[in-house]
Amino acid sequence: MQTYTANEAKTHFGQFLDRVQREPVQVMRHDRVVGVMVNAHDYEAMRVFYANRLQHTLDEAAGAAQRAGLTPAALDALLADES
Secondary structure (H helix, E strand, O other), X not given: OEEEEHHHHHHOHHHHHHHHHHOOEEEEEOOEEEEEXXXXXXXXXXXXXXXXXXXXXXXXXXXXXXXXXXXXXXXXXXXXXXX
16 A cells, blocks of 8 residues: 655645555554545445445344344333333
């Protein structure tokens, strides 16, 4: 992965954008990574991947709750309990 300093990215922005089309690029400031820029296609693929992973996790949690007997009525009762 190519690395640019924040100043290099700003000064050579066109070259920076061209590089991003080929591979992710790290941006460093004060000797630490402050960001990684990826092209729009890779970003969308990551967004879809993480959204699907979150949905799968939510579905698993809902299934586990249902198997444990947590019905919508039981959940309402738990949320209404102020003790």
